[in-house]
Amino acid sequence: MARLYDWFKVIAGGINGGTIVKVGLFLNTQFQPGQSVAGHLPDLVTQTHAAREAGFKSLWFPHHYLTGPLQMLQIVPMMAYLAQHAEGMQIGPNILILPLLNPVHVAEESATLDVLTGGNYVLGVGLGYRDGEFAAFNTSLKERAPRLEESIALIRRLWSGGKVTHKGRFYQVDDLAIGLKPVRDGGPPIWMAGTAHAAIQRAARLADAWMIVPSTPLAQLAEQMRVYRAALAGRVPDCFPIVRECYVGADHRTALDECRDALQYKYNAYASWGLADRQPQAFEELVRDRFIIGDAVFVKEEIARYREALGVDHFMMRCHWPGLAFDKALGSIRRLGEIFAA
Numbered sequence: 001m002a003r004l005y006d007w008f009k010v011i012a013g014g015i016n017g018g019t020i021v022k023v024g025l026f027l028n029t030q031f032q033p034g035q036s037v038a039g040h041l042p043d044l045v046t047q048t049h050a051a052r053e054a055g056f057k058s059l060w061f062p063h064h065y066l067t068g069p070l071q072m073l074q075i076v077p078m079m080a081y082l083a084q085h086a087e088g089m090q091i092g093p094n095i096l097i098l099p100l101l102n103p104v105h106v107a108e109e110s111a112t113l114d115v116l117t118g119g120n121y122v123l124g125v126g127l128g129y130r131d132g133e134f135a136a137f138n139t140s141l142k143e144r145a146p147r148l149e150e151s152i153a154l155i156r157r158l159w160s161g162g163k164v165t166h167k168g169r170f171y172q173v174d175d176l177a178i179g180l181k182p183v184r185d186g187g188p189p190i191w192m193a194g195t196a197h198a199a200i201q202r203a204a205r206l207a208d209a210w211m212i213v214p215s216t217p218l219a220q221l222a223e224q225m226r227v228y229r230a231a232l233a234g235r236v237p238d239c240f241p242i243v244r245e246c247y248v249g250a251d252h253r254t255a256l257d258e259c260r261d262a263l264q265y266k267y268n269a270y271a272s273w274g275l276a277d278r279q280p281q282a283f284e285e286l287v288r289d290r291f292i293i294g295d296a297v298f299v300k301e302e303i304a305r306y307r308e309a310l311g312v313d314h315f316m317m318r319c320h321w322p323g324l325a326f327d328k329a330l331g332s333i334r335r336l337g338e339i340f341a342a
Contacts, residue, residue, distance in 0.1 A: 021307060024058030025051040025333065026094055026214075026243055026318035027082075029073040032265070035322075037071050043326045044078075048085045050330060054337025059086045060094035060124070060243075060316050065133050070269055070322065076109055083116045092122035094243060094316060095193045095211065099128060099144040100137045103151035103171055104178070107158040110188055111180045119183035124211055125152070126193035130273050145202070146170070152190060152206055159187025189238050197227050204231035212242040214318065215270075218289040218309060225310050239314045242306065245291040246317035248335035252295035256283075259293060262324035269322075292317075296339045 027044060031037050048059060059082065063075040075093055083091055091113070098106065106123070114121040127144040128134065134141050150168045157164045158173075161181040166173040182188060192207035194200050195216060203210035210228050212221060221242075245263060249255025260283055267286060287293060292302045306312055317336065320329035 020313070021303075022057040022239070022314045023055070023336065024060055024090070024241075024314065024316040025056050026060040026062075026316045027078075028318065028320035028322065028324075028329070029062060029075075029078055030067065030266075030322045031071040032322045033069040033071065035071065037073065040326070041081075043330075044082065045085050047320070047330060047333060048082050050333050050337075052086060052089055054334065056089065056333075056336075058090035058092070058122075058314070058316065060092060063093050063096050064130070065097075065100070066130075066136060067269075076113070079113055080116060083113070087118070088120070090120045090122050091117050092188075092191070093124045095124045095126035097128035097133065098125040098151050099147040100133060100139055101151075103154045104158065104173065106151065107155040107187075108178050108180070110155070111159065111178060111182045114182040114184065114188050115180065121182075121188045122191055123155075123188050124191045124193065125207075126211075127199065132273075143170070145198075149202070149206065155190075156187060191238070191241065195224070197224075200224055200228050201231040204228055204233075204235070204237075207237075209238045209241055211316075212310075212312065214243040214245050215267075215290055218306065221310055240310070240312045241314035241316060242310070242312040243316045243318065244306075245293070245321075246299065246315075246319055246332070246336070247291075247293045248296055248299050248319075248332045248339070249294065250331070250335070252298055255294050256287065258328055259321070259324055262321040263287075263291070265323050266321040296335055299336070300339050 025047065027047065029044070031040060051059065061075045061079055064072060075096065079091055096106070110121060110123050125148065127148055131141065139147070147170050150170055154164070154166050154168065154171055154173065157166065158178045159182050161177060163175050163177045164173050165175050189208035191209040191211050192203035193211040193213055194203050195213060200210060216224065247255055247259040249258055264283055292299055294302070303315060319332040
């Protein structure tokens with residue numbers, strides 16, 4: 001089967017002339033109350049296999065705590081569980097809520113995941129936003145940014161493999177080294193999500209790539225990309241990744257209806273968690289210039305539109321949400337492959 005990314009060779013212009021645009025799968029590891037989570041584990045394996053066979057180049061996992069009654073599999077065990085089925089694909093969090101976690105713990109687990117994936121691990125991080133999560137971890141939301149910055153600096157030093165002494169505002173290490181060195185010198189790349197201008201500028205300064213979140217509309221993204229490029233100040237990132245909700249239906253007229261309930265359920269959950277830019281609204285308004293939903297022709301045109309407007313070159317597509325029938329999600333993944341293999 002022809003690889004997805006072979007269809008997206010940029011002839012001229014763009015961020016890096018000749019860039020091949022990659023497609024990744026953002027897995028759904030959340031389930032509605034009453035669903036058998038254990039019964040759906042084989043479905044996640046099947047989706048991973050289907051994406052890999054279709055030429056998807058990466059596999060991404062969400063991270064949250066205290067999501068009940070929404071059921072959610074935790075991120076690190078799931079990445080390790082599916083790594084053996086995603087051989088050759090990049091694997092990473094989208095995103096790990098880094099300020100909630102001790103950077104020594106993250107450095108150790110990331111090194112292990114880098115070894116398990118043969119050097120294909122990417123550490124995707126972000127600030128987080130849920131009051132309840134931060135309260136449960138006895139961490140102040142006001143300290144998110146400095147905790148994240150100190151964590152990244154310490155993690156990278158620990159990945160060097162040598163002994164580290166660190167006496168920071170939040171974390172202390174006294175002449176100690178982590179127990180496993182990552183496959184790659186310097187450790188896995190760190191990609192950072194963010195929507196506020198300060199967060200985007202931080203990503204340009206500290207991370208190897210800025211990750212665009214799924215709910216920001218295209219017009220707003222154009223301004224955010226200008227901020228990011230300016231803040232790069234000549235640095236060349238790993239890539240320009242973007243997360244989008246994506247559903248490829250067999251028929252354009254019915255595609256929206258097929259995923260409407262599942263997407264509304266997902267975004268109502270976001271709203272209940274207090275995420276301001278994901279408040280409930282008319283479904284058609286929520287979708288417009290945010291999600292990529294339609295038949296194969298429409299989806300291909302939308303990917304090209306985002307590429308032209310933003311210069312993005314790594315699409316992380318989430319094709320499944322709590323409540324969407326597994327066979328419909330699998331069909332969407334396979335149609336993405338068919339778009340580029342025809």
